[in-house]
Amino acid sequence: GDSVTQMEGPVTLSEEAFLTINCTYTATGYPSLFWYVQYPGEGLQLLLKATKADDKGSNKGFEATYRKETTSFHLEKGSVQVSDSAVYFCALHAGGTSYGKLTFGQGTILTVHP
Amino acid sequence: EAGVTQFPSHSVIEKGQTVTLRCDPISGHDNLYWYRRVMGKEIKFLLHFVKESKQDESGMPNNRFLAERTGGTYSTLKVQPAELEDSGVYFCASSQVWGTQETQYFGPGTRLLVL
Secondary structure (H helix, E strand, O other): OOOOEEEEOOOOEOOOOOOEEEEEEOOOOEEEEEEEEOOOOOOEEEEEOOOOOOOEEOOOOOOEEEEEOEEEEOEEOOOOOHHHHHHEEEEEEEOOHOOOOOEEEOEEEEEEOO | OOOOEEEEEEEEEEEOOOHHHHHHOOOOOOOEEEEEEEOOOOOEEEEEEEEEEEEEOOOOOOOOOOEOOOOHHOOEEOOOOOHHHEEEEEEEEEEEOOOOOOOOOOOOOEEEEEE
């Protein structure tokens, strides 16, 4: 079945450091890929998405490129801020007979210190 | 525009009791989803409504869980009787378009603790 694997956390960085959170997936066909973020006390928010191979999603300084050859969708940011502290979830939408359901990774807790 | 809302935000019940969670999707969104995150693990799909019909309920763990969406607006998820392993955060999401261009908008979740 479909699955998403994220790097183990938690991740702790200093402000202005470079961030990478690894995400790899297993799916049949051509899934759409997403990063969602959950800030403390809030619900999940869509951070960025990519719907086909080689697409790059970007938002708020975060980027992720859909790599079909490595089945990956790693999240990156060049300079993190304290306000980026949150839980980050990688997810896929397989489509087809999976209809609309999203398959999520286990989440990565990011803490950024001043 | 109001986002997805969920009620209650927290619920603490004893094993064997009944709990009903409510989700109000974004107005005009035909697709409504329930997900659950247990003990810091991955968020897992429970079921998908299109309007008032259950499109996919393959993620429902057992028959103690009953979801309804009468009239195609808000949805309820009832757990009866609740067990310890039902503790977790229950998320609701809604979307307007189903398919490759779909974006699901999530509510803040209901934290359920079964003692």
